[in-house]
Amino acid sequence: MEQVNSSTQPIINASNVNYSLEVASGTLHILRDVSLRVEPAEVVAIVGPSGSGKTSLLMLLAGLEQATTGSVIVNGEELSGKSEDDLAQFRRKTLGIVFQSFHLIPSLNTVDNVGLALEIAAPELSMAEVRQKASEALETVGLGARLDHRPSALSGGEQQRVGLARAMIANPPLLLADEPTGNLDQKTGEMVIELLFNLARERGTSVVLVTHDPKLAARADRVVTMTQGELAEKLDKR
Numbered sequence: 001m002e003q004v005n006s007s008t009q010p011i012i013n014a015s016n017v018n019y020s021l022e023v024a025s026g027t028l029h030i031l032r033d034v035s036l037r038v039e040p041a042e043v044v045a046i047v048g049p050s051g052s053g054k055t056s057l058l059m060l061l062a063g064l065e066q067a068t069t070g071s072v073i074v075n076g077e078e079l080s081g082k083s084e085d086d087l088a089q090f091r092r093k094t095l096g097i098v099f100q101s102f103h104l105i106p107s108l109n110t111v112d113n114v115g116l117a118l119e120i121a122a123p124e125l126s127m128a129e130v131r132q133k134a135s136e137a138l139e140t141v142g143l144g145a146r147l148d149h150r151p152s153a154l155s156g157g158e159q160q161r162v163g164l165a166r167a168m169i170a171n172p173p174l175l176l177a178d179e180p181t182g183n184l185d186q187k188t189g190e191m192v193i194e195l196l197f198n199l200a201r202e203r204g205t206s207v208v209l210v211t212h213d214p215k216l217a218a219r220a221d222r223v224v225t226m227t228q229g230e231l232a233e234k235l236d237k238r
């Protein structure tokens, strides 16, 4: 977890991306000619109205959906046209993802929720090593006293800190976060954001986050706005 991403190529280079879906009433154009470049260690916030396509863009960057046309290069890999197996492998080594609704496994305690992500990313590790590293990751997010708790026994803020430990445990070069504070009260949200930024800055992790929270967006290096499927630079603070 100590290693810092030292590559100089952009972590994300999406060019002229269109994403559309065929629905009963015709073609739904969700993203139109979207281009986005993100440098290593850069934090970019995507803001914009509900339904404008923010989550869809995140899904394309995660290789969970495929662009209809255009190129999506993440960590030097072109995602368009990759097989499901190759995409799964890409996700394991490149990405951490934090969701609004945490997506923890209810039957597993916190150590195993975090450990599972590491087990998948680094199958060569023994179970003892996985549990040790998961415990350390939970200590890093202030949950060293909650190792044996199941998600239902944790507050929302604690669950999101488990989500963060899980997303970061394999030290991915890129963290994607979809409304990471959307289900939290303001104070708890601020604490989670502080942690997310500290972890990312410490490790040189690039972050792309979708948010409705202006305070959170203001902390990013760069803010881009999605409007009806089109992306525009809002404010360049670099």
Ligand SMILES: Nc1ncnc2c1ncn2[C@@H]1O[C@H](COP(=O)(O)OP(=O)(O)OP(=O)(O)O)[C@@H](O)[C@H]1O
Residues within 6 Å of the ligand: 021, 023, 028, 030, 048, 049, 050, 051, 052, 053, 054, 055, 056, 057, 226
């Ligand atoms: N699988 C799908 N089938 C039909 N429509 C879809 C699908 N996925 C996305 N859409 C539509 O595409 C548009 C963009 O959705 P998306 O979730 O990316 O927006 P968003 O900006 O993230 O919205 P929010 O801020 O409300 O989460 C919306 O109109 C949505 O209804």
